[in-house]
Amino acid sequence: MSYTVGPKLGDARAGWAAGRWGATGALWTGGLGAAVGIAALAVALPSVIAYDSRTDxxxxxxxxxxxxxxxxxxxxxxxxxxxxxxxxxGILWPEPPLLVERLPGPQDAGP
Missing domain, CATH: 1.10.287 (Helix Hairpins)
Known part of the structure; x- marks a missing residue:
């Protein structure tokens, strides 16, 4: 859903801001909106900020x-x-299960 709604909402926001404040205002509101959104996600999801692939x-x-x-x-x-x-x-990690079988490709074709 987000990949279909997101661009349309962004277009609507940019169109509204451009009509109200011009192209510069549209750029500023988009940048500020993105910064506020990132800050809100950082506050809402602190575990994402704290994630460290070296210790996971x-x-x-x-x-x-x-x-x-x-x-x-x-x-x-x-x-x-x-x-x-x-x-x-100190254990061997098990191999993950094969979730999808490999489909035959051109390299599998016989002579």
């Missing part, structure tokens, strides 16, 4: 899995630094 367990597991796929010989059993991850981290 899921991000560390994904990073570990990618590293293991790229270089299997350098994979360790601890995906997170021990300073970040307390005790139960």
């Amino acid at each position: 367990r899921h991000a560390a597991a994904v990073r570990f899995q990618r590293d293991a796929e790229l270089s299997p010989s350098s994979a360790t059993t601890d995906p997170v630094d021990s300073a970040v991850c307390p005790s139960p981290c």
Whole structure:
């Protein structure tokens, strides 16, 4: 819904502001509106501001899995630094389930 309504509301706001204050006013109201919206989201969702991919367990597991796929010989059993991850981290992270089967492509065509 937002991808269909958002642009239309933005166009309506810009048209209204341009009719009232001209093109410069439309630009200023759009910029101020964006800044106020970002500030409101930062206040409403502090966990987004505090997110750190270096200490997030899921991000560390994904990073570990990618590293293991790229270089299997350098994979360790601890995906997170021990300073970040307390005790139960010395496990191998399970591989995520395959959610979508790979569709055949041109590379699969026979001679």
